[in-house]
Amino acid sequence: MRNLYQLFMVLDRWKRHYVFAGLLLAISSIIRMFEPKVLQIAVDGVVNFFHNGGQQIKTNTDAIAQLFYSILPEIQLNNLGWILICIGILFTVLAILQATTRFIASIITANSTEQAVKKLRDRLFGHIQALPLAQIDKTPTGEMIQRCTGDIDTIRKFIGTQITELIRLGAIFIGAFMMMWIVHIPYTLISISLVLPIVLTSYLFFKKEQKVWREHEDEQDKLTAIIQENLSGIRVVQAFAQEDSEIDRFTKQNMAKRDIGVRHIELHMKFWPISDFLVNIQIALSLFAGAYFSLTQQISIGEYASFFTYSVMVTWPMRNLGRIVSQLGMASVAMERIQQIFDAPEEDYSGEIDSIATLKGEIEFRNVSFQYPHQEKKEGKKETTILQRRAALHNVSFKIAAGQTLAIMGGTGAGKSTIIVLLMRFYEPDSGQILLDGQPLANYNKSLIRSKIGVVHQKPFLFSTTIKDNIAYAKATRNGSLGLHKSTEVEETILLEVAKDATVTDFIGKMTDGYNTVVGEKGVTLSGGQKQRVALARTLLSDPDILVLDDATSAVDTETEYNIQQALNKRMHKKTSLVIAHRLTSVQQADQIIVLDKGQVVETGNHQELLKANGFYKSVYDIQVKIEDDIRN
Amino acid sequence: MATHKLSDKEFNDQHALGPFMKRILGYAMQYPRWMFGILFWVALVAIADAIYPLLMLEMIDKAVTPELEAYKQATDQGLSYTIDFYNIYFYTGIFVVIGIIQIIAVYFFLKYTGRIQEYVMYDLRKAMFNRLQRLSFSFYDRSTSGWLLTRLTSDTDRVAEVISWGILEAIWGSTMITFCLSVLLIYNWQLGLIVTVSIPIMLVVSIKIRMLVLQYSRDARKTNSDLTATYSEHINGIVVNKSTAQEERVSQEFQALSNRMRGASFKASYYTAMYIPVVILIGSLAAAFVIYFGGKMAIAVPAGLTIGVLVASFDYAMKIFIPIVDISMFYARAQGSLSAGERIFSLIDEEIDIKDHEKATAFHEINGHIEFKQVQFEYVKGHPVLQDFNLNIKAGQSIALVGATGEGKSTIANLVSRFYEPTAGQLLIDGKDYQLKTLQSLRSQMGIVLQTPHLFSGTIRDNIRYAKKDASDAEILKALDLVGAVEFFDRLDEEIGEEGGQLSMGEKQLMSFARAVLVNPRIFIMDEATSSIDTLTEAKIQQSIQQLLKGRTSIIIAHRLSTIKNCDRILVIQKGKIAEDGSHQELIKKGGKYFELYTKQLKKETSHT
Known part of the structure; x- marks a missing residue:
């Protein structure tokens, strides 16, 4: 009825x-x-x-x-x-x-x-x-x-x-x-x-x-x-x-x-x-x-x-x-x-703080615990998914001062991405508190947080439109003929600038129509690394106050990664960055590195300190050095 | 590489209808009993439907009117008259009998039509799916999966509908018209003629309007696929929308597209709305003429027709539009599904370019000696990727292919896997041309790890034993151990979700290694399999690869030096030619391209440590 x-x-x-x-x-x-x-x-x-x-x-x-x-x-x-x-x-x-x-x-x-x-x-x-x-x-x-x-x-x-x-x-x-x-x-x-x-x-x-x-x-x-x-x-x-x-x-x-x-x-x-x-x-x-x-x-x-x-x-x-x-x-x-x-109820975006010019970028996790919710299966049986069994967080605490760079390391399923998911308020922690600029994160309007924090994912999603429109995605105008993805309002110079920083410029010349090349199912399919670079440009264009890279350059070669890093260092000079990476090259220059294992922080410190600590970080370092030695003989 | 993609064609060609109907009828005629059943029972229903006005006519003329007149005459002469109900009972009885025949007929035509629909759908899908399994990579290079999926879903539905319910409409409509007209013409040819003349007019008008509707529906459908694509994109990419706080803007913009859809859809509805009134109007005009001429005839002396015939003719004139609507509906349906049919049949007819030779024999235990003999290969005619390519790989050797993207490394690996076949020359395995051997016996002795490790929904166990469904847990554990993926030991029952979405790239790659190793392959191929895994996983695989390569022929394509360094031979591929060939040591000593590549790479991999 x-x-x-x-x-x-x-x-x-x-x-x-x-x-x-x-x-x-x-x-x-x-x-x-x-x-x-x-x-x-x-x-x-x-x-x-x-x-x-x-x-x-x-x-x-x-x-x-x-x-x-x-x-x-x-x-x-x-x-x-x-x-x-x-x-x-x-x-x-x-x-x-x-x-x-x-x-x-x-x-x-x-x-x-x-x-x-x-x-x-x-x-x-x-x-x-x-x-x-x-x-x-x-x-x-x-x-x-x-x-x-x-x-x-x-x-x-x-x-x-x-x-x-x-x-x-x-x-x-x-x-x-x-x-x-x-x-x-x-x-x-x-x-x-x-x-x-x-x-x-x-x-x-x-x-x-x-x-x-x-x-x-x-x-x-x-x-x-x-x-x-x-x-x-x-x-x-x-x-x-x-x-x-x-x-x-x-x-x-x-x-x-x-x-x-x-x-x-x-x-x-x-x-x-x-x-x-x-x-x-x-x-x-x-x-x-x-x-x-x-x-x-x-x-x-x-x-x-x-x-x-x-x-x-x-x-x-x-x-x-x-x-x-x-x-x-x-x-x-x-x-x-x-x-x-x-x-299904809509997401509640509301928060006391709903407009703010810039975030300072101080982030603190205080004893944060979180577990992905159970999923109801059709038969009403509760299913324990992989995601849920792992990737949980237990009493995670750390603090990034404004303008600093934090690197997060750890094996698969250690809970690295979960930290970002919580920071973006896609999920709320089960217990503990997350503070942003000294204020509880829950006080902020969700849209505000998300527009101020720029995240680049390992497997980024691009829309099947031109490369240019993909980069300009977050700055698109509201109108336009069909208007789904319009980039007219983004100035060419800004676009080129972020494209250069994200090293999109390195491969754009090989594309049939340059920035107007359509990506996606019926267009040219970009390689994983190229996608990551376009996604990075997209995030940079929105000029975030906090930049989060979730294994975002894993598929680009080391030389390109180095170039990207140089550009980011300049760009994020006074801004907070959060970097998840596997390669030591990507993390060792961070102000602070935390190592997660099974949802717990097991090591904290900078590169030198962690090498001395002789833990997980050191073992990864050793492996890498060994691989390199092997290559060198 | 592949330049031309398969794309949708629209079929408006009148001449395409015949062959299409013939072909699809072929599918339906695999069930001749049902098809003839439809023909018989639907015709019966149509006749029963047509008989009602006739029965009414007979009843009035033969049962009611004579009795009434007799009664009147009797009362006029002052006599009493007992009404004879015999004829009335008789006709009512016939009515009930026809009614019963009709419901039996309805039962059977529903049964047969429904079955034809479902069975033809089943057969079409089966034919397409089977074909899809056999088509080679070159086919998949030029078609997207969404495009193919449509063929097996909505296109199939449309085509099966034509041959089931469409045929039913056509049979019902034409039987009805034929029967009605014959009866009318027999009773009174003048009135019959009036109705007859109205039929072609209605048909022409019907088809004209229907075609307009069809045309606008096609426009609407095109817009609809944009709409579907937009839904799909913004559901798949919702993380981006949320991360950049674009939800509202996107929703706003969706409304513009949605509005375009509304407009396109309304246009089609507009002509649909016009259709029935126009056809009824034409029928009514015919009925007006029937009243006039029928009336004239009835008041002529001697009377040219009875009231019963007049009533029945009027009724037929008013109702003749119904079968016309059905017939034109069938025509429009058939026209509308032409392109769907074309897409389906072009898929079923797609030539299988890699298949077993008639006299192909099976490989028994493959030794692993691979030889390229003057092999030529081109994805696009006139643009050879490999030319006069010669390569001899001894059984048990491990070969690494290095070089920039697009130089032909993957092509070499894909030729060995027989995903493609040489356009000229020969590829010998254990000294025999592999085109004379069965595909199954080759591939079942190969282990292939691709760059994107596609996994299937199901448990970890299901995925690892994918190539050997009856593998025991012990075998699975052994395979996992071999690739160094001990972390999966106690997780075999975990569901990995849609395309393994719950796993990390490294985990997926480890599983795809284990999957390939499980069958204990004689030839092992890795195509960029280590490029997107992290250091830890790389270290793990690094150790196990040595194990893996033992005792089997291997071809490895990789960028990472750690992966290729220990291969027996390293081939530098440039523009489809072997530029350098030798072991790591030899090539380094030589100081050529590999050395250059190696030092550059080494610098990259270690420079910032």
């Missing part, structure tokens, strides 16, 4: 438009109902009139028929041809009216639907952008994208076609019902006697449809995931000659998808004949009853003809109920899947 309500809420402020369009459609449908009346007039008023030798047959003509009679010229035996022409014109006028109203109603519906869906899309996108990272990590990206596109489209189709259809059919039902009611009450009641059982079966069908469709979508998702994984790892598949076992794995899921598809259709196979049977019985009942009533002269032949048309019309909504209900089932499943995203 909640899904249906949410679905209704999607209509948003265009609800009135749907009602208006629905009313127009109702008018259109009512006009369509008059059309058989026109035939009735031709039959009763002209043909039977003629055969009766100019005598009106006594029938209890209803209001509509009387209205039509009054529009037409007086019917006499000598002007019947003219009358027939007039009837033809009347009919045509009705048809045009009917078509026009229907057209206008459809246009209004289409317009409102596109508006409402656009709003839903925008809302969803905005919501996702505002979700905490912890939440995003939980959902596989493919699934998320499927919901944003496929499920939205299902909803679009539903509200675009079925809502007004529902109103239209409702109008037809009520209209036809009233027309019959005017003519003959017992006949009318017989003509709708099976409505209740039909509605009931439809409801049961709706329930089943929802369930089966949900399973269908799940199997489909799984199949897509398998194909996706296979395609991205195809080189490994072939390298290990595992094509056949991949085909087996795929075939199993392909079969599962086929089976659920067949089960879905089996549900329809059961429902439709039952529903059609009931509808047919209903029509047979009306047919029989109508014949009986006209034979007993309670209604005229003409009335019988139009009455029968009405009674078939009354069954239309019943016949279509199943289809609408089936679509409603799918749409409500889609809504449910989208709603799950909406249900």
